[in-house]
Amino acid sequence: MEKSTSAAKASPHPGEPLLEISNLRVSVPDAPNVKPIIDGISLHINAGEVVALVGESGSGKSMTALSLMQLLPTGLTTTAGTIKFDGEDILTMSQRQLNHLRGGRIAMLFQQPQAMLDPTSRVGTQVAEPIRVHRHVDRTTARARVLELLGEVGIPDPGARVDCFSYELSGGMAQRVMIAAALSANPDLLIADEPTTALDVTVQAQILKLLDDERRKRKLAVLLITHDLSIVSALADRVAVMYAGRIVEEGPTQQILKSPQHPYTKALIQCSLLKADSEGNLFSIPGGAAQARDLEKGCRFLPRCGTAAAGNLHEQCTHLEPALDSYNDCCKARCWAVKPNRAHSDVHEERRP
C-alpha cells in the first residue's frame, strides 16, 4: 500500500460534507412530457461515511449514481441542482476536470461485473487504467501495483489472473477485479451500484465483507445503492429511501430500520422480512412505481399507500405533495401522516402541487 497518496484525503474544506447533492434533477430534455427521472433530491455524504440509497427498480437510484459521475446515458441530463464534491460543483466542471475526478477521486462499482469488463482487453490492463491515467506511472510499476491490488481483493494467483480475459472469470472474481480497479487510484468516494445483486448469495457475503474491510482501511466514503435492506443494516451509517425520483425518508440506519415513519419504508421492511400471511402469501407492495410518475398532484406514493388505504387518508394527500420534513433530531420523512418536528427542520423545501 502506498500511503503517500492517501495523504491527499484530508479535505481542504473541514466540516463540510465530502459530497453534497442539492435539489438535483435529472430529466429527458428531448421529451418535455416525460416527468424528471430524478426530481429534486438532496443528500450528503461525509468523508469516511457509508450512505445507502434504497428503493425499488426504477426509483432513480442508478441514475443518481451515474449523474454523480456525469455518465448519464445519452438523452438524460442534469437540469437543475448542484453536486458539490469537496466544495466544487461537479455539474459545472469541464470534461478535463471530470476525467480527473472519475476513477481518481470518485470510483464506481456496477451491478453486472462481467459486462463491465471489456471482453477484448486483459483484466490487468483495465485494473491498471486509473493508475496509468491519474498517477502517470509507467507500465512496469503499474503492473506490479495491479498484482498487489489483485492479491489484496482476494484473487488467488494474481500472477496468472492478471492476463485473463473477463470471460475466464466468475461473477465474483469479476467483481473483485472491478473493486481492484476502483480502488487502484485511491479514491475518496466509492459509488457501489448494486455491487452484489448479480452474484450468488455466498459470493455476495464475501464481496460485502471485502468492501467493508477496504473502506475501513482506506477511510473511504461509500454511496451504496441497493434494494437489499439486510445489506443496508450491515454496512450503512445512514440510509436514504428513494421513491419515484424523490427521497421519501432519510436518517441513521438503525433508527430508520427500527422505527420507519414513511409508509413506503415500512412496506419495504415488511417485504424484506419475507413473512407470509395466513394464506401463505408473501407480503408485497401493491401496484408499481411507474404509476407514481403519472400523478398530476398529491403524494406520489398514495396509490400504493397502506396507511391511506387503512382509512388514515389525510386531506392533503390527494392534492399536495408533502415535503421532506424532519420528524426528530436526525430523521426526515416525506409524508402527511408523519408529524413534522419544526424545531429540527432546517431545510424548507418549496412545496409543489
Next chain:
Amino acid sequence: MWMIALQRFLILCLTLVVISLLAFLVPYMSGGDPVRTIVQSRVGDMAIDPASVETMRVHLGLDRPLYVQYLGWLWSAIHGDFGYSFVSRSPVGPEVARALVVSFTLAMSALGIALAVALPLGTLSAMWPGKTIDTVATFVTQTFVAVPEYWFAPMAVLVFSLYLGILPSAGWDGPASLVLPALVLSLRPLAYFTRVSRAAMIDVLQAPYITAARSRGLNMNQTVVHHGIRNGAMPVVTLFALWLAGLLGGSVVVEVIFAIPGMGRLIYEAVVNNDVPVLQGSFVCIVALSVLINTLADALYILLNPAVRIRHVH
C-alpha cells in the same frame, strides 16, 4: 478448439469437392458435344467425318465413364494441372497463378485503403452521430455505393493521368500503376466498411464496459482507442474477408479498364473466347481461395475477440 478446426477443415474439403465437380461439368453443361466442336474447328466449313470424331474421342480419353474422367481431371487439378488454354496454348495452372497474384495484390491494396479510411471515419461518425462528420460520411458513402466503377475509373484517369500527369492510366508496371485501380476499387468496400463500423461502434459505445472505462477516468478518445475500436472492428473483419474473396475474381470492370492482367480479365477473356480449361482452372482456384480466406477470417476473429472461443465450445 481442435474440434472447431477439424469441423472447419471438413467443411472446406466438402466445398472443394462440390466445386471441382461443378467445374468439371462446365463443358458438358454448355451443351453440344465438345469433341464435335473441336473437330469442326479443325475442318472449318467442311463436313465432319464421324470416324475421325470417334478417333478424337478415344484420343482425348472422353470415351471413358464420366467418373473416371472426373477422377483423372481432379488428380491433375490437385497437382496444379488444369490442361492447356484453347487460346494461348500454354498451361492453365501458371497462367491462373500469375493472374491470382495480380488480383490479390490489387484487392489487398484496395481493401487496405478502404479499411484505413473506413475504420476512423466510421468510428468518428459513431462518436458524433448526426454531426457534420457523420453527415459528410453518410453522403460520401452513399455516393460511393451508388456511382459505378466505370464512371469513377475514367474520371480518375482523366484527373490523375491526363490533367495532372502523375500516374499511369493503364497497365501493370510497378507500384505507380497500382494506385489508380486500387483507389477506384476501394471506394465501394470503403463505403460498406464505414457504414458497418459506424453501426457496430454505436452499439459498442453504449456497452456497459465503455461506461465502466469512463468511470475509471479515461477520456472519450482513450476509451474509444483502448476499448472501442477492437470491439467495433469485429464485423468489419468478416466483411473484409468476404470482400477479399469477392474481389479476387470480381474486379472485372477495373481490370479491363486499367488493362490489368488479373483474374477478372482472365475470366472475362476466357468467357469471350469460350476457353473452357482457363474457366475451369480460374473457377476452382478462386473458390478454393475464397473458402480458405473465410476460414482464416474466422480464425482472426477468434484472435481479436477471445470471448468467441467459449461461445463456440458451449
